[in-house]
Structure formats: structure tokens, C-alpha cells
Amino acid sequence: MYITQGLHRHLQRCPNATAIRYQGRGITYAEFGDRVARLAGALKGLGVTSGDRVAMLSLNSLRYIEYYQAVPWADAVLNPVNTRWSVTEIIYSLDDSGTTVLIVDDNFLAHASKIIETAKTLRVVIYAGDGETPTGMLNYEALIAEYAPVEDARRGGDELLGIFYTGGTTGFPKGVMLSHTNVCVSSMAIVMSGSCRPHERFLHAMPMFHLADFAAMTALFISGGTHVVLPSFLPQTVLETIATERVSEILLAPTMIQMLLDWRTNIPDTTSLDLSSLQTLGYGASPITPVLLDRARDTFPSAGFRQGYGMTELAPIATLLLPEYHSAEHHQSGKMHSAGQPAACVEVRIVDTEDREVPRGTVGEIAVRGANVMLGYWNKPEATAEVLRNGWMHTGDGGYMDDDGFVHVCDRLKDMIVSGGENIYSAEVETAIASHPAVAQVAVIGIPCDKWGETVHAVIIRKSGTTVTDEQVVSHCRDRIAGYKCPRSVEFRDSLPVSSIGKVLKTDLRAPFWEGRKRGVA
CATH class of the missing domain: 3.40.50.12780 (ANL, N-terminal domain)
Incomplete structure (x- = not known):
């Protein structure tokens, strides 16, 4: 396998077709x-x-x-x-x-x-x-x-x-x-799942330095299609480009999806755009809340939704959640809110701290094996040995697998909050808070507590034109999750620190609270 193989194939079979x-x-x-x-x-x-x-x-x-x-x-x-x-x-x-x-x-x-x-x-x-x-x-x-x-x-x-x-x-x-x-194995798994099909018009709005976009790019070269390129993600430009270029597939991070939907809601001129060409909306790179996923499905009713879970070390695909699981039936079963099943040519298992596979439904660390697993970290043999053990890539993500092989990601293990001996998964708390109608975005972190070790702290961005108090947020959570998981403190901000693809940087949020204190994770 070599990365230019797809290009050679299409130079032979369709040299006059539009590539880009x-x-x-x-x-x-x-x-x-x-x-x-x-x-x-x-x-x-x-x-x-x-x-x-x-x-x-x-x-x-x-x-x-x-x-x-x-x-x-x-x-x-x-x-x-x-x-x-x-x-x-x-x-x-x-x-x-x-x-x-x-x-x-x-x-x-x-x-x-x-x-x-x-x-x-x-x-x-x-x-x-x-x-x-x-x-x-x-x-x-x-x-x-x-x-x-x-x-x-x-x-x-x-x-x-x-x-x-x-x-x-x-x-x-x-x-x-x-x-x-x-990279070829991951890209072929994308194609085998029904994405990046021949004659697709794929919109590159994710940054190209990010491996998720590169894997999609490679998949499209394998199958054949047209790369539609935007310099960067701007909600209005993305919507206009979908309409004018008749884009059929796009890959976005959840934060980008939210920005897209908010723009379409708040800017009347964009609601008349014809977005019917969009057949596939892929998402990944960070968790998506059920509320946001429902909004996206309502906004793009003709699109099939597809989630990819993985990391750079996995080139980057571990599991895929296909469009047929984005339905009312699988909303009820919980599968729509999973990370899907292992991708083609990939094995996934859930292990304990001794590297033993745990029973289905039990939370442990997600480990991955396959030809997609990295060669290692450049000039860092110790860091490589820490995560590549017995042929398995240890992701640092906590999750469980159900009886049908669907992987449910609970949290980054380093983001798990340990309060009074109880494990609290920030993603679960975020889902509860995000269902409040006044919440636009939320990030949950653990902050120091002399009595309990850590307590749950929520950082929230309100939706424009709405109000909500910390007491109302906590009350809303108590109706949805156990009391010990509810936030003990709430902070409202205008923005959250994010990465280049909109992933919330919880390290930055935690830093001022843990300054001068020792915490097991960064």
C-alpha cells in the first residue's frame, strides 16, 4: 500500500474528471x-x-x-x-x-x-x-x-x-x-463503511493538518471523487459552499456543527440556501451531545450521519457508527449515542489495569489492535512502550462494550473525576447539562476539594438571549443523573479554550484550580 496509489488509479481511469x-x-x-x-x-x-x-x-x-x-x-x-x-x-x-x-x-x-x-x-x-x-x-x-x-x-x-x-x-x-x-488501512475502512464514495463531492472544512481530514482525503483518492476546498471553517462560507458546489459529504467536529446550526438559526439569509445535496455528515474528534445531534438531524434531514472515533495514533479510525444507527429505534437502545463498532481490519477490547479484558458493560480502558496502529512516537521509546503493550494501543479513554460490540466512550481517563471514592465521567455530566435549553456549550472538570479530593465544576456558555442560574443548572441535573455527579460549582463564560478543531482544552480549564497542588493527570 502507498498513499499515492489512488491518484495513479484515477490518472488512468478518469484523467479529465475534476479532482479539486x-x-x-x-x-x-x-x-x-x-x-x-x-x-x-x-x-x-x-x-x-x-x-x-x-x-x-x-x-x-x-x-x-x-x-x-x-x-x-x-x-x-x-x-x-x-x-x-x-x-x-x-x-x-x-x-x-x-x-x-x-x-x-x-x-x-x-x-x-x-x-x-x-x-x-x-x-x-x-x-x-x-x-x-x-x-x-x-x-x-x-x-x-x-x-x-x-x-x-x-x-x-x-x-x-x-x-x-x-x-x-x-x-x-x-x-x-x-x-x-x-493511513491506507484507516482510509479503506472509511470507504468500506460507505463513505467517500466514487463521484462524491467532499468539502474539506476541517484543517488539513489534522489527521481526520487527511484520512478522508486519502479515502476519496482511493474511491475517486472531487475535493472541494475551503481555506478554513467559517459557518456562512460552509453553508454557501454546500449550496453552490452541491457538496454531498462533509466532516466536522461537534463544535463546528454547533456553530453551523447557530449561524443558520440566527442569520435569516442562510435559511433559504438549498442544502439538499448533502448526503453524508461525518462527525468526530470529540463527544457530541444528544441535543446537538438531534438539532443537526433536524437541520439536515436528507443527510446520513456517520461518527468516527479514534485518535492520531490509530491513523485515526478505531470505530465507526453508521447512518442506520442514527434513528429513533437506536436512540432508545442507546446505540445512536455510542461510538459504533470496530472498523474493518480493527480489533477493539476493554481492559482493566492489568490488561485483562473486562466483561461486557464494564468500564475499562479502550485498547485497539490492527494495521492502523502507529509505528510509535518519534524519538520517544519510553512513551511508545507506555501505550503500545502486547500489540495493543492503549488509548487512555475509558469506556465499555455492549453485547453487540458497540463501544460506548465514557471519558478520557485523565478527565474522570474521583470524588469521595466515586468515579464520575465528565461526559455524562456534560450531556445532562447540555440538555438545558439555555446552555450553548459546557465543559465539566474536577477541581480540588479538601474533603472529597475533587468536586464537579461546570463551565457554561449560555445561549444568546437566555438566562440560567447555577442553582437552576444543578436542579436540572438532579432530575437526570445521580446527586453525587451533579456540579458543586458552576461558572459562566463567554467562550471556552479550544483546539484547532474546536475540542475543549480541559487542561487549560483545570490549570488555575490546581496551581500549586498535585493532581495525578495534567
Whole structure:
């Protein structure tokens, strides 16, 4: 297996079909393939050799998709950079991976001078913007024009495809080493589940540095279809693009879905947009509340909903919840609110602290085995050994499996609150609070308590134009969950700290409460 295999197939079978739609124009598979081969030629001409790391710091674009194909075509290794990082974190990832080439667009030129000045192994910086090329950089389009196309190295199998950095919230990030097989297996599982079908028009609104989007991109190259690209997620632009480009599939994080629905509700001009082309709405990366899922299903009645659960270390798919389980019947059975069943070619089990599989219905740690499991963490053998044990990737997520093999994720184990000896799963409390009509978003954390060790603290964003008190929130919870799980304190804010895909950063929320105190997790 190799990541460029899908591109080669479609260069043969449909070279004149539209591969990518970006900024109102289309590019065929033949045109795209030529640009990829020329960019690979340029990289080799600049001295990139087998296994060298090439980084990309950019918003979504046609050039980003070219990067994902051209780097392995040139027998090199990907290093997509998180666009939300500080310059210090970016430089760390470049130095840690020994990256020699960086491609940067207009949006991050302000970072470039400090990166060039400080990064230890960086030799070449390529400007992938549309303005005047900064001094000391090479021009992306000029390189493609100057260099002849080269043959694909067909780097593949268990060879290193890329180093995908995760985290950065608890110290410097870890580089996840993924092989071609890792990502291809996950992408094939996506296709086998009925997603990213041939002739699909898939909208890339998630950041392309994120592995969820890259896996979907690879799946679409496997099956054939059109990539519709937005530079970044903006609710109005997403809705308008679905309508004008007749988008049939999209992948979003739950926070993005909420922003989309709120915008459509509050901006009258968007309610008349024709969104009937949308056939599949995929979601993942963080838990979704039943209330939000119901709103989304009401807003997009023609769409089948599909959830993916996993992590970067799993390239990234572990389980999939298919559209047929998004129904009234499975709402009642609870399966609609599970993470689904193990994806094709993946094994999942729930284990205790001694790595023994626990009975169905018992909460333990979710462990995953399969050809999708990472090679390890770059230059971190101890961290690798901690999570890769006996052939299983230990996810750090707590959950249980029902009698039909559906995985129910309870919480990140580090987010579990231990109060008076009782385990409280923040996701369960969040679901209860989120069902209040005045709550737009909520995050639940454990804060220190001299008597109980930890108590439940809720951080809430109210819906616009509504009011709710902390007493009303607690009362609402008492009707839905056990009293010991209800928040002991409530805080109202205008926003929550989030990652690049809208995942709430609970580490940041916990930090001021635990300053000067010892807690078992970060």
C-alpha cells in the first residue's frame, strides 16, 4: 500500500474528471498529477533525499493536497504543522523531527522569519502564497514551472509516511509516526463503511493538518471523487459552499456543527440556501451531545450521519457508527449515542489495569489492535512502550462494550473525576447539562476539594438571549443523573479554550484550580 496509489488509479481511469475545486475553479486529475510530479521533482532538485522530512504551515488549499501527494512521491516524509501552535511549538516540532524543508503560505509569513532564524535543521523555505516572494524563500509556482515531473518513488508499506504531532497542551507535543499502511488501512475502512464514495463531492472544512481530514482525503483518492476546498471553517462560507458546489459529504467536529446550526438559526439569509445535496455528515474528534445531534438531524434531514472515533495514533479510525444507527429505534437502545463498532481490519477490547479484558458493560480502558496502529512516537521509546503493550494501543479513554460490540466512550481517563471514592465521567455530566435549553456549550472538570479530593465544576456558555442560574443548572441535573455527579460549582463564560478543531482544552480549564497542588493527570 502507498498513499499515492489512488491518484495513479484515477490518472488512468478518469484523467479529465475534476479532482479539486478551489476558489471557484477546478483542476482535473491529469493537471493535478502533473503538478504533483513536478513538485516532487523540485523537492528532489533541492536536495531532498529518501526519508527527509518536509513540513507544511498553511491553511487549506489546492497546494496542501499537492503537498500530501508530492512529498511521498519524492520518497520523503510528511510533517504537517498545527496552525494553532505558537512559534516556539512550531520550531520544536521542526527541530525534533529534523525537518529540512518548510512550505509556508501568506497566512503564516509573520512566523517565518523567527522560524528561519531559530530552527536548527531547516535548509529551504518555499513560499506557497500569491504575493511577492519574500527574500530568502523560493516560490512554489516557479518551482513547479521550472522542474520536470519525476517518477513516483512509490514509498509505501511500513515505511514512514509522516510524523503527525499531537498535543502541545501538556508540554511539548509528541510526534506520531504513521506508515503508509497505517493511513491506507484507516482510509479503506472509511470507504468500506460507505463513505467517500466514487463521484462524491467532499468539502474539506476541517484543517488539513489534522489527521481526520487527511484520512478522508486519502479515502476519496482511493474511491475517486472531487475535493472541494475551503481555506478554513467559517459557518456562512460552509453553508454557501454546500449550496453552490452541491457538496454531498462533509466532516466536522461537534463544535463546528454547533456553530453551523447557530449561524443558520440566527442569520435569516442562510435559511433559504438549498442544502439538499448533502448526503453524508461525518462527525468526530470529540463527544457530541444528544441535543446537538438531534438539532443537526433536524437541520439536515436528507443527510446520513456517520461518527468516527479514534485518535492520531490509530491513523485515526478505531470505530465507526453508521447512518442506520442514527434513528429513533437506536436512540432508545442507546446505540445512536455510542461510538459504533470496530472498523474493518480493527480489533477493539476493554481492559482493566492489568490488561485483562473486562466483561461486557464494564468500564475499562479502550485498547485497539490492527494495521492502523502507529509505528510509535518519534524519538520517544519510553512513551511508545507506555501505550503500545502486547500489540495493543492503549488509548487512555475509558469506556465499555455492549453485547453487540458497540463501544460506548465514557471519558478520557485523565478527565474522570474521583470524588469521595466515586468515579464520575465528565461526559455524562456534560450531556445532562447540555440538555438545558439555555446552555450553548459546557465543559465539566474536577477541581480540588479538601474533603472529597475533587468536586464537579461546570463551565457554561449560555445561549444568546437566555438566562440560567447555577442553582437552576444543578436542579436540572438532579432530575437526570445521580446527586453525587451533579456540579458543586458552576461558572459562566463567554467562550471556552479550544483546539484547532474546536475540542475543549480541559487542561487549560483545570490549570488555575490546581496551581500549586498535585493532581495525578495534567
